[in-house]
Amino acid sequence: MATGDLPTETTVCIAGCGPAGAMLGLMLARAGVEVVVLEQYPDFFRDFRGDTIHASTLQVLEELGLLEGFEQLPQQRTTSITMMTDEGTLTLGDFSRLPGRFQALSMVPQWDFLNFITAEAERYPSFTLRRLVEVTGLIEEDGAVRGVHYRGRGEHGDEGELRALLTVAADGRHSTVRRASGLPIVEFGAPMDVLWYRIAKQNGDPDGSFARLTSGRFLPMIDRGTYWQGAYTMPKGTFAEMKARGIESLRDDLQRAMPFLAGRLETALRSWNDTGFLEVRVNRLRRWHRPGLLCIGDAAHAMSPVAGVGINLAIQDAVATANLLAEPLLEGLVTERDLARVQHRRSLPTRVTQRIQLNVQRQLIPATLEITSTTTVPPALRVLTRIGPVRRLFSRFMAIGIRNEHVRPMRSAGLSRRGDAPVVDQSNHLRTEAR
Ligand SMILES: Cc1cc2nc3c(=O)[nH]c(=O)nc-3n(C[C@H](O)[C@H](O)[C@H](O)COP(=O)(O)OP(=O)(O)OC[C@H]3O[C@@H](n4cnc5c(N)ncnc54)[C@H](O)[C@@H]3O)c2cc1C
Numbered sequence: 001m002a003t004g005d006l007p008t009e010t011t012v013c014i015a016g017c018g019p020a021g022a023m024l025g026l027m028l029a030r031a032g033v034e035v036v037v038l039e040q041y042p043d044f045f046r047d048f049r050g051d052t053i054h055a056s057t058l059q060v061l062e063e064l065g066l067l068e069g070f071e072q073l074p075q076q077r078t079t080s081i082t083m084m085t086d087e088g089t090l091t092l093g094d095f096s097r098l099p100g101r102f103q104a105l106s107m108v109p110q111w112d113f114l115n116f117i118t119a120e121a122e123r124y125p126s127f128t129l130r131r132l133v134e135v136t137g138l139i140e141e142d143g144a145v146r147g148v149h150y151r152g153r154g155e156h157g158d159e160g161e162l163r164a165l166l167t168v169a170a171d172g173r174h175s176t177v178r179r180a181s182g183l184p185i186v187e188f189g190a191p192m193d194v195l196w197y198r199i200a201k202q203n204g205d206p207d208g209s210f211a212r213l214t215s216g217r218f219l220p221m222i223d224r225g226t227y228w229q230g231a232y233t234m235p236k237g238t239f240a241e242m243k244a245r246g247i248e249s250l251r252d253d254l255q256r257a258m259p260f261l262a263g264r265l266e267t268a269l270r271s272w273n274d275t276g277f278l279e280v281r282v283n284r285l286r287r288w289h290r291p292g293l294l295c296i297g298d299a300a301h302a303m304s305p306v307a308g309v310g311i312n313l314a315i316q317d318a319v320a321t322a323n324l325l326a327e328p329l330l331e332g333l334v335t336e337r338d339l340a341r342v343q344h345r346r347s348l349p350t351r352v353t354q355r356i357q358l359n360v361q362r363q364l365i366p367a368t369l370e371i372t373s374t375t376t377v378p379p380a381l382r383v384l385t386r387i388g389p390v391r392r393l394f395s396r397f398m399a400i401g402i403r404n405e406h407v408r409p410m411r412s413a414g415l416s417r418r419g420d421a422p423v424v425d426q427s428n429h430l431r432t433e434a435r
Contacts, residue, residue, distance in 0.1 A: 006130055006150075006162060010036045011329055013148055013164035015135040016171030017044075019110070020297025020314035022117040023060075024168060027322035029127030030064075031410040033329045036162060037118075037127075038150055040134040044111035047196070047276045051109060051222055051229070052308040055095070055102035055399040057315050062101065063407035066120060073116055076107040076223050078208055081398075083385070085213045085377050090385040092211070093307075093395045105399065107209060107222060110311070135171065138180045138293070139163060145181070145292035166325070166334050167293045170318075173281060175299035183285050183295065188358055190280040190304055191365045193239060195232040195250070197275045199268040201225075205260055213377065214257045218368045221258075230254070231305075232275075235369050239277060247271055280304060282354055282361075288347075289339035296321055296342070301350045304357040307398040313353060319405035320345045326410060349402040356397060 012028055014021045017039035025037040053075075061067045081093035096103050121127045137149040139161055147163035169177035178185070201223075212219040222229040232250065234242065242249060251265040268274065284301035288294060297314035324341050328334045363380040384394055 006133070006160060007036065007128070008161065009147075009163045010034050010128075011164065011332075012036070012166045012168060013038065013162050014168045014170050015148060015177045016040075016169070016175075016297075016299070017114065017118065017129060017131075018049075018170060018172055018297060018314065019114070019117075019311045020299075020318050021168070021170030022114050022121065023315050023318035024170060024296065024321055025127055025129065026064075026117055026121035026124075027318060027407070028326060028329065029121050029124035031322065031326035031330065032126060033326055034126040035128070036164070037129045038133040038135050038148070038162070039129065039131045040153060042131050042154075044114040046111070049110045050305075050308060050311055051107040051224075052311060053106040053108050053113065054309065054312045054401075055098055055100060055105075056401050056404055057312050058102045058106065059100065059404070060315060060319055060407060064120075066116075069120070070106075070108075070116060073108050073112045074225065075112075076208065076225065077104045078107070079104050081105070081209070081211070083211045083213050083381075084206075086215070087377055090213075090377070090381070091391065092385055093398050094391060095395055095399050097392060098396060098399055100400070102399075107224075109224065113311075135176055138167065138177065143291060145290055148177070165292070165332065166329065168321070169293065169295040169299040170297050170314075171299055173283075173298040173302040175295065177293070178285070178295050178299050181290055181293055181295070183287055183290065185283050185285050188282040188284075188354065190282050191236055191361055192233050192369065193236050193280050194278040194305060195234065195239070195275045196278065197230050197232065197250075197269055198224075199228045199230060199261060199264050201227055202264070212257050213368065213381075216369055217253060217257050218365070219254070219257055233365070233369065235366070236280070243272060247274075250275070278305070282358060284350055284354065288343040289336065291336050291339075292334075294321065294325075294339045294342060296346075300346075301354065303354065304361055306357040306360045307394075309353060309398060309401060312401060313350065316349065316401065316403075316405045317342075317346050319407060323405065323408040326408075345403075345405075352402045353397075 011034040014025055014037040017037045021037050025035050028035045061070045079096040080091050083090045083092050095105055118129055132153040134151050134153050135148045136151050138145050139147040145167050149161055152158045169175050171177055209223045210221055218233040220231040251269055281302045282304045288300045296317040303310040321342050328338045
C-alpha cells in the first residue's frame with residue numbers, strides 16, 4: 001500500500017491498532033477529534049493474543065451503543081473458570097454473582113473484536129486507519145513531540161512524517177514509540193513463560209474453557225468452538241532446554257495431563273513451528289507522558305497473563321484518555337497537565353492489578369510448576385478457590401477490575417458519521433504549550 005495518501009498533519013496520531021489504539025481511535029473520532037491510527041500489519045489475523053472480554057469491557061461497549069453488534073460476533077460465554085485438578089474440579093472465577101449488568105466472560109478472537117471496533121470507527125469521518133505503516137521514530141522540536149516518522153511496509157516502502165498535536169503510543173509491550181521517547185520503564189519479572197498451541201476439538205471433549213492442573217503442569221485450555229487454544233506454562237528460562245528434548249516431550253506431557261487429546265497431538269504439534277512462545281513480562285512506565293506524547297495499554301504497562309486482564313486494562317486506558325482529552329483536543333490545546341491527568345487516573349488500577357498479579361505469580365506459579373509430590377493443589381490456590389469471599393473478590397478483580405471507566409457523554413458535534421454533513425471545525429492549531 002502506498003502511504004502517499006496519508007495526511008501530513010492531524011490532531012491525534014495513534015501508533016498501533018491493538019485494543020488500546022482501536023478503542024481510543026473510535027472514541028476520539030466519535031467525539032469529533034481528527035485521528036489517524038497507524039498499524040504495521042495488513043490485518044488483525046495474527047498469532048493468538050488473548051480472547052477474554054470481561055464485564056468492564058462489555059459495560060463500555062454498552063455505553064457506546066455497541067453491545068448488540070458485539071453480541072453478533074462468534075463467541076463463547078462462560079459464567080465461571082474451572083480448574084481440573086487430580087483432586088477434582090475447582091472454581092477459580094465465578095462471575096455469576098458479579099454486581100452490575102454482566103455476569104459472564106465472553107471469549108472472542110481478538111481479530112474479530114478489532115475488526116468490529118475499527119469498522120465502527122470508520123463510520124466517523126474524522127477517523128483514519130492506515131495499515132502496513134510502521135512508526136519508526138518521533139518528531140521532536142523544542143523538547144516536545146510533534147508527531148511520528150513512519151515507513152510503509154507494503155511494496156512501496158516509502159517513508160514520511162505525520163505531524164500531530166498529540167501522539168499516542170499504543171504499540172504494545174515492545175513499543176517503538178516508548179523506546180524513542182526515552183521514558184524509563186521498571187521491570188518486575190515473572191517466574192514463567194508460556195507456549196501457545198492449537199488442537200482440533202472432538203466430540204466427547206470437556207465442555208467449555210478450563211485449566212488443567214496436575215503434577216508440575218498448569219495448562220489453560222480456551223474453547224474456540226472448533227479448536228482448543230492451549231497454553232503450556234513453564235518455569236522461566238526453560239524453553240531452550242525443553243526444545244532440546246524435542247517436540248515429543250511437549251506431546252507426551254500434554255497427553256499425560258489430558259488423555260482425551262490422544263490421537264490428535266501428532267498432527268497438531270508436528271514441530272515447534274506449531275507453537276508460539278510468549279515471554280511473560282510485567283513492567284510499567286514511571287511517567288506515561290512527555291509534552292505532546294502519551295503512552296497507554298501495554299506500551300505503558302505490560303501485564304502478566306494472570307487473570308487475563310491485559311485487553312481490558314488497555315481498553316480502560318483508552319476510555320479514560322478519550323474522556324479526559326477529547327475536550328482539550330477539540331480546543332486544540334493539550335498541556336502536560338492534561339496528559340498527567342490520564343496517568344493519575346489509570347496509575348492506581350495498573351499498580352494494584354500488577355501487585356495482585358505479582359503476588360499470584362509468586363504464591364502460585366512456582367508452587368504449581370515445581371510440584372513433584374502427589375499433592376497438586378498449592379495451599380494458596382485452595383484458599384482462592386474454596387473460601388467464598390476470597391473467590392468472589394478475585395472474580396470481581398478479574399471481571400471488573402479496579403476503578404472502572406465509564407464513557408462520558410460527548411458534545412453532540414461528534415455524532416456525525418460518514419455521509420452526514422460535517423459539523424466540527426477541525427482546523428485545530430497544533431499547539432502543545434503549557435496552560
Ligand atoms: C499470547 C498472548 C496471550 C494473551 N492472552 C490474553 C488474554 O487472554 N486476556 C487478556 O486480557 N490479555 C491477554 N494478553 C495480553 C493482551 O493481548 C494485551 O495486554 C493487549 O493486547 C494490550 O493491548 P494494546 O493495544 O496495548 O497492545 P497490543 O495488543 O500489543 O497492540 C499493539 C499494536 O501495535 C502494533 N504496532 C507495534 N509496533 C508498531 C509500530 N512501530 N508501528 C505501527 N504499529 C505497531 C502491533 O502490530 C499491534 O497491533 C495476551 C497477550 C499475548 C501476547
